[in-house]
Structures are given as C-alpha cells and as structure tokens.
Amino acid sequence: MNPVFSYQSCRLCPRRCGINRISANKPGYCGENAALRLACAVIHRGEEPPLTGTGGSGTIFVSGCNLGCAFCQNWQISGHQNRLGKAVDTALFARICLALQEKGAENINIVTGSHAVPAIAAGIAAAKDAGLHLPVLWNSSGYELPETLELLADTVDVFLPDIKTLDTAIAARYFNAPDYPDIAAAAIKKMIDLRPLRFKERESGPAAGSSRLVSGVMVRHLVLPGHLEASRKVLRWFAALAERNGNALLSLMFQYTPPNTALEAAPKGNYSDAAFPMRYITPAEYNTALGWLSEFGIEDGYCQELIPGADWLPNFERTNPFPQDMAVPVWHWKNGFFRIDDVR
Numbered sequence: 001m002n003p004v005f006s007y008q009s010c011r012l013c014p015r016r017c018g019i020n021r022i023s024a025n026k027p028g029y030c031g032e033n034a035a036l037r038l039a040c041a042v043i044h045r046g047e048e049p050p051l052t053g054t055g056g057s058g059t060i061f062v063s064g065c066n067l068g069c070a071f072c073q074n075w076q077i078s079g080h081q082n083r084l085g086k087a088v089d090t091a092l093f094a095r096i097c098l099a100l101q102e103k104g105a106e107n108i109n110i111v112t113g114s115h116a117v118p119a120i121a122a123g124i125a126a127a128k129d130a131g132l133h134l135p136v137l138w139n140s141s142g143y144e145l146p147e148t149l150e151l152l153a154d155t156v157d158v159f160l161p162d163i164k165t166l167d168t169a170i171a172a173r174y175f176n177a178p179d180y181p182d183i184a185a186a187a188i189k190k191m192i193d194l195r196p197l198r199f200k201e202r203e204s205g206p207a208a209g210s211s212r213l214v215s216g217v218m219v220r221h222l223v224l225p226g227h228l229e230a231s232r233k234v235l236r237w238f239a240a241l242a243e244r245n246g247n248a249l250l251s252l253m254f255q256y257t258p259p260n261t262a263l264e265a266a267p268k269g270n271y272s273d274a275a276f277p278m279r280y281i282t283p284a285e286y287n288t289a290l291g292w293l294s295e296f297g298i299e300d301g302y303c304q305e306l307i308p309g310a311d312w313l314p315n316f317e318r319t320n321p322f323p324q325d326m327a328v329p330v331w332h333w334k335n336g337f338f339r340i341d342d343v344r
C-alpha cells in the first residue's frame with residue numbers, strides 16, 4: 001500500500017505530521033482524526049457557470065483543513081478553534097452524494113478534502129457503485145502532494161485548486177506554510193497531467209447548447225487587498241503554464257472579505273491587525289488586476305464582479321449556511337437529511 005494512504009503515520013499532505021490518526025489523542029495540523037467529518041451538503045448556485053449550470057453544484061463541505069488560512073471564510077468548519085461537523089461513514093457519504101444527484105445537481109463538488117483523501121475516495125467509489133454518474137469536482141487549497149493526488153486519479157474529474165500566492169512571505173504570514181508556492185505549483189502541474197480539459201454540451205433543458213466542464217483543471221486565484229504585486233506574479237505564472245500545457249482555465253476572484261467573525265471568535269490575542277487584510281478590494285485594484293489579464297493574454301476562464309459586502313458569507317450554524325437564492329440544503333451536521341418540504 002502507498003505509504004501516504006495510511007492514517008497510522010499520516011503524511012497525506014505537506015504538513016507531514018506523522019501522527020497516528022486512528023489512535024492519537026492529539027490530532028494533526030488539520031485537526032482531524034481518521035473519521036471523515038462533514039459540515040453540510042447543498043445545491044450551490046455560486047460557482048462558475050460551467051460548474052453551476054442550471055441544476056447547481058452538489059457541494060459537500062468537509063470539516064477540518066490542512067492549510068488553515070488566517071482569513072478563511074469557512075472558519076467555523078475549518079479553523080483550529082472551530083470545526084463544526086459530524087462524522088459520516090462510507091455508506092452515509094455515498095447516500096449524501098446520491099441525494100445531491102436526485103435533487104438535480106450537475107456534479108459532486110468536494111470542498112477542502114485534502115486531509116481526508118482515503119475516506120472520500122472510498123465514499124465516492126461506494127456512491128458510484130450505487131449509481132452516482134455525475135462528474136466529481138475537487139475544490140482544494142492546492143496545498144497537496146502529487147502522490148496523494150494520484151490516489152484521486154480514479155475519483156476526480158475536475159480539479160479546482162486555489163493558487164493563493166507564489167510569495168513565500170505571504171504564504172508564511174497568512175497560511176503558516178512558506179512552502180505553499182512550490183507545493184501548490186507542483187500540485188497543479190500534477191492535476192493538469194491527470195485531467196485533460198473537456199467540456200460537454202447540454203443537449204436538452206433550459207440551458208441546451210451551453211457547456212458543462214466534465215474534465216480538467218480550473219485554477220482559482222483570490223486577489224488579496226494590498227497585495228496586487230503578488231497577484232501579478234500569479235497571473236504571469238498562470239499565463240506561462242497555460243501556454244505550455246493549454247489545459248487549464250483561470251478563475252479570478254475578488255470576493256475577499258475581512259473575517260470579522262473570526263476576529264470575534266478567536267481567542268483574544270490570537271489574531272493581530274496584521275494577521276490578514278482588513279478591507280475589501282478597491283475598484284482601482286480590481287481594474288488593475290483585470291488589465292493584467294489582457295497584458296498576459298489570459299483569455300480562457302472566468303472573472304468575478306466586484307461586489308463588496310458580506311451577505312454571501314456562510315454561517316454553518318444555520319441549517320442553510322448560505323442565502324436562500326444561493327443554496328438549497330440537502331444534509332447538515334445538525335439535522336441530517338432535509339425533507340423536500342423543509343427546503344422549499
């Protein structure tokens with residue numbers, strides 16, 4: 001068996017804690033033991049158009065995280081102080097996937113599962129055995145090892161990695177991971193090797209003729225306020241990568257929101273004002289970043305509009321963590337499955 005596959009001396013991710021997640025009293029950096037814990041599963045309408053489609057993306061939020069960004073918008077489920085969620089076994093994970101499929105999801109979208117690859121791969125395999133036929137998306141921070149990604153070769157159809165930064169100082173300051181730039185760049189290269197880009201045209205329904213992304217890599221970059229030069233470096237890197245491989249899309253995101261809720265919840269003194277940017281992206285920063293897309297000849301991909309505000313931020317204490325028009329809940333760590341009447 002591949003040594004990264006073992007929870008007995010976990011080296012599944014670049015943190016390489018080496019702890020026994022089956023018996024250790026103290027979990028590794030990701031905060032999780034061997035159990036797979038989920039926060040919720042929803043039909044999500046906020047992803048890029050070829051992922052959301054008309055049915056929405058069947059999004060499963062995994063509890064815990066191996067990166068732990070200081071400004072995480074999902075801090076209630078991923079942070080080291082807050083990791084809401086419930087343990088699910090392989091059979092329940094498969095049932096959740098099938099419930100999303102029954103509710104019309106266009107895909108199964110696993111969010112932040114890098115620390116739980118073996119359990120998720122087993123759950124997807126069980127779901128496929130029971131009739132899951134949707135493409136599987138892997139929505140991750142990019143802080144992953146190539147050999148671990150290899151374990152997903154038969155599981156994942158579309159990779160959605162972040163490239164958060166290529167600046168080691170930013171990676172050290174915000175993610176406690178100065179090796180993030182090299183690790184993420186290698187992980188994305190591996191993903192491109194694993195999955196060629198392929199769209200499929202919808203043949204019927206209200207969106208007939210539009211495209212679904214069914215295989216490939218979409219690289220996401222969130223522009224950080226006050227760190228424009230770091231984003232320029234990322235865009236230049238992506239342009240060169242796309243030119244060499246021609247096999248990846250870019251999604252440029254501007255939704256950075258200062259994590260006031262994290263500030264309130266964190267133990268006093270754990271975060272300082274310098275721990276993360278404390279403002280939104282400005283229109284000037286937005287326009288500058290858009291200009292670089294043209295300068296670097298990046299044409300294939302998606303770009304978020306600049307809509308300041310925090311209304312969209314999830315609250316995983318709520319049974320629907322998202323605004324009504326953005327998501328329909330299917331399963332939640334507190335309530336389990338929703339009846340169809342509960343979500344109308």
Ligand code: SF4
Nearest residue numbers: 010013016017028030
């Ligand atoms: S998956 Fe968790 S326990 Fe394993 S190496 Fe990474 S952070 Fe450590």
